[in-house]
Amino acid sequence: MNIVDIITKKKNKESLTDEEIKYVVNGFVSGEIKDYQMSALLMAIVLNDMNDDEVISLTKYMINSGSKIDLSNLTNVVDKHSTGGVGDKTTLIIAPIVSSCGCKVAKMSGRGLGFTGGTIDKLESIPGFEVNLSKEKFIEEIKTIGMAITSQTESVAIADKKIYALRDVTGTTESIPLIASSIMSKKVASGSPNLVLDIKIGDGALMKNLDDGRRLANLMIKIGKQNNMNIICLLTNMNIPLGNNIGNSLEVLEAIEVLYYNKESNLYNLCIELSSNMVSLGLNITYDEAKEKVLDSLKSKKAYSKLLEFIKYQNGDITKLPKSKNTYEVKSSKEGYLSNLYSLELAKLSMNLGAGRQNKEDKLDYSAGIIINKNINDKVEIGDTILTLYSNKDFPSIEEDKLFTVSTTPIDSYDLIYEVIK
Ligand code: URA
Numbered sequence: 004m005n006i007v008d009i010i011t012k013k014k015n016k017e018s019l020t021d022e023e024i025k026y027v028v029n030g031f032v033s034g035e036i037k038d039y040q041m042s043a044l045l046m047a048i049v050l051n052d053m054n055d056d057e058v059i060s061l062t063k064y065m066i067n068s069g070s071k072i073d074l075s076n077l078t079n080v081v082d083k084h085s086t087g088g089v090g091d092k093t094t095l096i097i098a099p100i101v102s103s104c105g106c107k108v109a110k111m112s113g114r115g116l117g118f119t120g121g122t123i124d125k126l127e128s129i130p131g132f133e134v135n136l137s138k139e140k141f142i143e144e145i146k147t148i149g150m151a152i153t154s155q156t157e158s159v160a161i162a163d164k165k166i167y168a169l170r171d172v173t174g175t176t177e178s179i180p181l182i183a184s185s186i187m188s189k190k191v192a193s194g195s196p197n198l199v200l201d202i203k204i205g206d207g208a209l210m211k212n213l214d215d216g217r218r219l220a221n222l223m224i225k226i227g228k229q230n231n232m233n234i235i236c237l238l239t240n241m242n243i244p245l246g247n248n249i250g251n252s253l254e255v256l257e258a259i260e261v262l263y264y265n266k267e268s269n270l271y272n273l274c275i276e277l278s279s280n281m282v283s284l285g286l287n288i289t290y291d292e293a294k295e296k297v298l299d300s301l302k303s304k305k306a307y308s309k310l311l312e313f314i315k316y317q318n319g320d321i322t323k324l325p326k327s328k329n330t331y332e333v334k335s336s337k338e339g340y341l342s343n344l345y346s347l348e349l350a351k352l353s354m355n356l357g358a359g360r361q362n363k364e365d366k367l368d369y370s371a372g373i374i375i376n377k378n379i380n381d382k383v384e385i386g387d388t389i390l391t392l393y394s395n396k397d398f399p400s401i402e403e404d405k406l407f408t409v410s411t412t413p414i415d416s417y418d419l420i421y422e423v424i425k
Contacts, residue, residue: 006030006040013047021060028064028162038169045166045175053180055225061180062226065188068162072109072138072194077145080107081285082195083277084186086219087115089207089346090244093274094122094152095258099309100278102150104296106285109145110152111159111193115359120251123154128251128369132319148312160188179215183222191230197284198227198234199277203241204421207346213238213421220424235280238421239273243344243379246270250358250372250393252324259321262307268378269419275301276420327370331398333390335409341377341389342410349373349390349406356394368395380413 004026012019019027027044030036053061074080081101085091098108112122123134136144136153144151157164163185170176190198200223202216203209210216220236227234246268248257261271275297282293300306314321353359357368374391377383389407392398 006036006044010040010044010047013044013051016051018054019057019060021056024057024060025064028061028068031165032068032162041166041169042173042175045170045173045178045181048181049175049178052178055222058180058184058222059226059229062184062187062191065160065162065166065184066191066230069160069192070156070158071192072141072159074109074142074145074194077107077109077142079105079285080109080145080195081197081199081281082109082190082193083199083201083281084190085201086182086186086203086209088203088241088245089120089350090246090249090254090270091120091203092122092125092246092248092254092258093201093270093277095125095255095310096261096270096274096306097278097281098150098152099262099313100274100297100300100306101281101285102148102313103300103305103309104278104282104286104293106149106282107145108150108281109141109193109195110150111155111189112152113155120249120254120359122152124367124369125251125254126152126317126319128255128325129314129319129321130323130325132314133317136317144316148309148316150309150313152313152317155189159192163188177209179219179222182209183219183226187223187226187230191226191232196232197281198232199281199284200234200236201273201277202236202238204238205240205242205346207244207350208241217422217424224424233284234425235284236424237276237280238424240269240417240419240421241346242417243269244346244349244375245273247375247378248372249349249353249375250356251367251369253370253372253374253393255321255324259307259310262301262310263304265301272419280423325370327368327393327395329394329396329398331392331394332388333392333401333403333406335383335385335387335389336403337383337409338385339383339409339411340413341379341381341383341407342414343408344375344379345406349375352392352399352401352406355399356392357396371395379417383409
């Protein structure tokens with residue numbers, strides 16, 4: 004077999020065979036296939052797509068490229084994955100809810116790159132918090148307290164790590180087959196038989212429209228079925244940020260507040276939906292029965308206590324969250340109603356304040372970020388603070404119109420969840 008022939012086949016819009024895909028994945032991991040050859044093939048895939056059989060083969064060999072976590076001795080295990088959004092701290096809220104309802108949450112998470120935040124970065128903003136658990140410690144924690152979150156171990160889905168790093172620097176991230184195989188190879192190898200996927204749609208997300216979101220969902224469900232997994236996909240709105248805080252320690256703080264105060268918001272409502280679907284899968288009960296348990300866990304503060312227990316178990320000290328030296332208030336020059344908050348621009352601003360990485364090597368300022376002081380449709384007077392920026396750097400110049408809109412009339416309500424696909 005020859006990599007140039009395979010690249011040429013994909014360039015000519017032909018399908019690759021299972022054997023050819025095996026050759027590509029194994030050859031790239033061993034170093035026989037070079038970065039420049041793999042880049043050419045990835046670009047041909049982005050442009051000419053893959054059929055479902057090709058994606059299933061690709062995922063299979065990516066799973067087989069590394070080790071697998073064996074959770075078969077545990078019952079009621081459930082995992083969750085989000086395709087990434089702005090202010091998305093749902094894992095920090097949902098994992099304790101679902102665990103306090105009697106499920107075991109086994110979660111391997113990643114770091115953020117560019118404007119997306121990663122759960123591991125958020126947890127690392129808590130002084131002392133250990134994010135690199137050994138397999139044994141990961142499983143022991145799940146057995147003891149019902150949940151654990153660790154960074155992706157080096158040995159799981161090795162092919163994905165190499166391919167993802169290349170996609171990131173060759174403009175080949177935006178491909179549904181590549182995204183589906185990347186996510187599902189890690190999820191299958193992580194060992195949970197049940198998975199809830201939160202596929203974000205909109206301005207601040209990888210999937211810009213519902214049709215692409217549906218294709219991704221159906222493809223991931225198909226891959227899941229081949230691997231004996233039960234999957235539920237929620238297609239959810241990512242046009243405005245999730246919750247009020249963006250930035251690592253600010254998001255940890257918001258997760259604690261959501262679990263303590265149970266204040267209604269788009270974030271709170273989404274967490275209830277995701278958790279209810281997880282509990283339904285994990286305990287094999289109906290959605291309505293699961294939702295009742297979720298609401299009880301929130302109201303009784305069992306989920307709040309579980310979050311504190313989890314942070315302590317992984318050696319974090321929540322009393323010492325870092326605070327930035329400088330704050331800056333962005334005020335409205337108009338009166339009316341807050342009608343839009345631009346996720347992507349807010350995410351880029353947060354990254355520039357120090358909360359995100361432009362390059363893999365960049366060091367994060369865990370205290371940096373943004374608090375959104377008003378919610379959509381809140382009444383706004385001239386001079387009202389809409390955003391508070393936190394940083395240890397100087398503040399960039401701010402163009403209010405790029406970050407939010409104040410209109411003379413309130414907007415119609417917007418959909419938080421577009422569809423649930425099983
Ligand atoms: N998350 C992943 O793990 N992989 C992708 O390709 C996109 C999002």
